[in-house]
Amino acid sequence: MKLTGAQILMKMLKEEGVDTIFGFPGGVVIDIYDELAKTDIRHILVRHEQGAVHAADGYARAGGKVGVCLVTSGPGATNTVTGIACAYMDSIPLVIFTGQVPTQLIGNDAFQEVDIVGITRPCTKHNYLVKRTEDLARIVKEAFIIAASGRPGPVLIDIPKDVSSTIITYKAPKKIELKSYKPTYSPNMKQLQRAVKLIKNAKKPIIFAGGGVVLSKGSKELTELAHKTRIPVTCSLMGLGVFPGTDPLWLGMIGMHGTYRANMCSGDCDLIIAVGVRFDDRVTGKTDTFAPNAKIVHIDIDPTSIRKNIPVAVPVVGDCKITLGLLNKLLDKEDLGDLKKKRKKWLDQIEKWKSTTPLAYKQKNIIKPQYVVEKLYELTKGSAIITTEVGQNQMWAAQYYHFNKPNHFITSGGLGVMGFGLPAAIGAQIACPKKLVVDIAGDGSIQMNIQEMATAEQYGLPVKIVILNNQYLGMVRQWQELFYxxxxxxxxxxxxxxxxxxxxxxxxxxLRATKPEEVEPVLIKGLSSHRTVIMDFAVEREECVYPMVPAGAPITEMLLA
Amino acid sequence: MTEQKHILSILVDNQPGVLSRIAGLFSGRGYNIESLSVAETTDPLVSRITLVTKANAPVVEQIMKQLHKLINVIKVHELTGSSYVQREMALIKVQARPEHRAEILRIVDIFRCKVVDVGQGHYTLEVTGDEGKMDAILNLLKPIGIKEIAKTGIIALFREPK
Structure with a gap:
């Protein structure tokens, strides 16, 4: 069969089950766009390539599929870098196709030439420059395998113009064997036995879950573990939703803006079962004072996450879902004793922390941003997919919207990209057309990718944008207020x-609300619309996010107001 | 924790860009490279990189895991702490005034190295050995006058059980 590179690419995308591509055309990808129009793959024309990557990212996080982008060479390619770095930090499976100048011009400083493979080497899981059309099919197959397996991540494929236009005799690639890439899914049972022993003996245990549980779809197993052992659960920002936010064992988020009780637990506990987390500095605070009394069992598919920041008693390399499933089975064979009695003192202590120092704010005559998020939660009954920008809006969303299911909180956790929320909401809405998707934004960050409003409109996507408008870059202002x-x-x-x-x-x-009594009517009107809606809330300008752990301090030392 | 020298032997896909991935990993994560040598193995699809780094034990553990994570890295071994042979090679251009020539040749003899080029005022020596031998010969030649030196990084292999 004689096919052009572009035709082969389309064939491969169909084989991988791709139904949507987020992209922006340009000179060297015209051949690919010409073929794309002949397929039933939906192309979403964004207004900036950064938006394409964040949208593909939101699509992947909400829908659980690999997100796909297509952009041109040079500036098209460099504009994707922030989005790629964001997906890399949060382990989101993406495949990004960039056009490249024709192979014979590479290295000549040709028009719109840039070494995107070189630029993205440290922020992709892997990347490729396709030098021959013959290699294209195999590389695309490899890329999808690498992106979605193990610890997922973005993979970039750079395709020179002549590679997509050359006609070759197409041969289906053989079964892909990556001899040097074999992620460990099944854990070492000896280590799990050690974990069981620690769980049996622990007096003050907690479970600490993160994005790895979302990615491995292990929420059910995690919840089962917590209920079976009556161990309270906290999450990193990336983990929110893997354990019901309304469960009595829920501690709230841990870390710099974590709840008082979750942070106090980390200081007091004698065992942490850490699952799919990487002990980021925003979680641990000062590392040498983090969880001083605790033994740590650390379950993660990526061996580099284990013992990178924190010493670990029992390292378990494996897929979170599989490992938690096996751990539950092992625990079923054990006599755990009277857990109600055994946990009473610990859970009572936690309840005390919760009742004396809850998350709180006082709604007076100016709209409090927390009030807007709380109202949004009440009105949506916690069922919306929430995306966020980055800063105070993100933290209030994490604190005051209680997530009961995974894949419902979509936020740029690792890289902290302002401008993430709107394009991510667009991607999430495409992955889940029937869901209500709300971007909780600040007035600063919404302006970073505001152009994607046109994308939402063009495709009739009814995303809702809630702007907590304080006319400041609020999180940095908060640091300046407190420390500068x-x-x-x-x-x-x-x-x-x-x-x-x-x-x-x-x-x-x-829509706009400037007074507290307008908040609810504006939300009701906005959320019930079938169109794209911006709701602008004029909030208390100098409101701070509390609790707050100053950077570099132990996380048990919180500023509370 | 004390920093120690570690010799890592890394088998990688013999493809363009792989060395850059490894060098980039070290610079991006703040690890250091003391020496590096790369060449194809008997399998043209595979290269061996011998890399010397200085780090404490947890950092070396992290370096090895990070290297393993790269898709093009096939195997990573640490040689330090086990039985291995190591060599490096140097070409040393040394000033050879008439009154020093005999002494240089005596050193060449003692260290079992070779004179590979001779000129009016210089000898170029080829020296192979471990680090200790390199340091020793350089110390002896320094007072005579070293004009130029080119050194390979360390290469090393495990010793097979006897």
């Missing part, structure tokens, strides 16, 4: 567009 003598250098953002008019200019609906 209130010198608000570079964080005052008093000149912003009128977001209601802006929404209307894009053809969307714009």
């Amino acid at each position: 003598g209130k010198r608000y250098s570079g964080t005052v953002m008093e000149h912003a567009p009128d977001f209601v008019k802006l929404a209307e200019a894009y053809g969307a609906v714009g």
Whole structure:
């Protein structure tokens, strides 16, 4: 069969079950776009390539499939870098196709040439430059395997113009064997036995779950483990939703803006069962004072996550879902004793922390941002997919929206990308057309990818954007207030567009609330619309996110107000 | 924790960009490379990289895991702590004034190295050995006058059981 590279690419994408591509065309990918139009793969034309990657990322996180992007060479390729780095930090499976100048021009500083494989080497799980059309089919297959397996991540494929236009005799690639890539899914049973022993003897245990549990779809097994052993559960930002936020054993999020009880637990506990986490500095605070009394069992598919930041008593390399399943089975054979009695003292202590120092704010005559998120939670009954931007809006979303299911909280956790939420919401809405998707944003970060409003409109995507508008870059302002003598250098953002008019200019609906009593009516009106809606809430300008652990301090030493 | 020298022997796919992935991993994560040598093995699809790094034990553990994580890395072994042979090679251009020539040749003899080039005012020596031998010969030649030196990184292999 004679096929061009572009035709082979389409064939491979169909074989991989790709139904949507987020992209932006350009000179060297015209051949690919020409073939793309002949398939039934849906192309979502974004307004900036960064938006394409975040949208593919949101699509992957909400829908559990590999997200796919297609962009041109040079600036098209460099614009994807932030999105790729974001997906890499959060282990999101993406395949990014970039166009490249024709092979004979590579290295000549040709028009729109850039060494994107070189640029993205440290922020992709793997990347390829396709030098011959004959290699294309195999590389695409490899890329999808690598992106989705083990610890997932983005894979970039750079395709020179001539590779996509050359006609070759197509031969289906043989079964792919990556001799040097074999992720460990099944854990070492001896280590699991050691974990069981620790669980049996622990007096003050906690479970600490993260994004790895979301990625391995291990939420059910995790919940079973917690209930079976009556061990309370905390999550990293990336893990929110893997354990029901309404469960009595739920501790809330841990870390810099974690709940008082979750952070106190880490200081007091004698065992941490850490699952699919990497002990990021935003979680541990000062590492040498983190969990001083605890033995740590660390389950993760990526061996580099284990013992990278924190010493671990029992390292378990394996897939979170499989490992938790096996751990549950082992525990079923054990006599755990009267757990109600055994855990009473510990759970009572936790309850005390919770009742004396809960997450709290006082709603007076100016809208509190927390109030908006809490109302949003009540009105959506916790069923919406929430994306966020980065900063205070992200932390309030994490604290006040209680997630009961995984894949419902979509946030740039590792890289912390402002401008992530809107394109991610677009991707999530495409993956889950029937779901309500809400981007909780700040007035600063929404402006970083506001152009994607046009994308949402073009495809009739009814995403809702909630702007907590304080006319500041609020999180940095908060640090300046607390640690830099209130010198608000570079964080005052008093000149912003009128977001209601802006929404209307894009053809969307714009709503505004300036008083507390307007919050609920605006949310009700906005959420019930079938169109794209921006809801602009004028919130208390100098509200801070609490609790807060100052950078580099132990996480048990929190500022509470 | 004390930093120690570790010799890592790494088998990788013999493809463009692989060395850059490894060098980038070291620079990006703040690990150091003391020496590095790369060449194809008998299998043209595979290269061996011998890399010397200085780090404490947890960091070396992390380095090895990170190397393993690279898709193009096939195997990573640490040689330090087990039985192995190591060699490096140097070409040393040494000033050879008439009054020093005999002494240079005596050193060449003692260290079992070779004179590979001779000129009006210089000898170029080829020296092979472990680090100790390299240091010793350089110390002896320094007072005579070293004009130029080119050194390979360390290469090393496990000793097979006898």
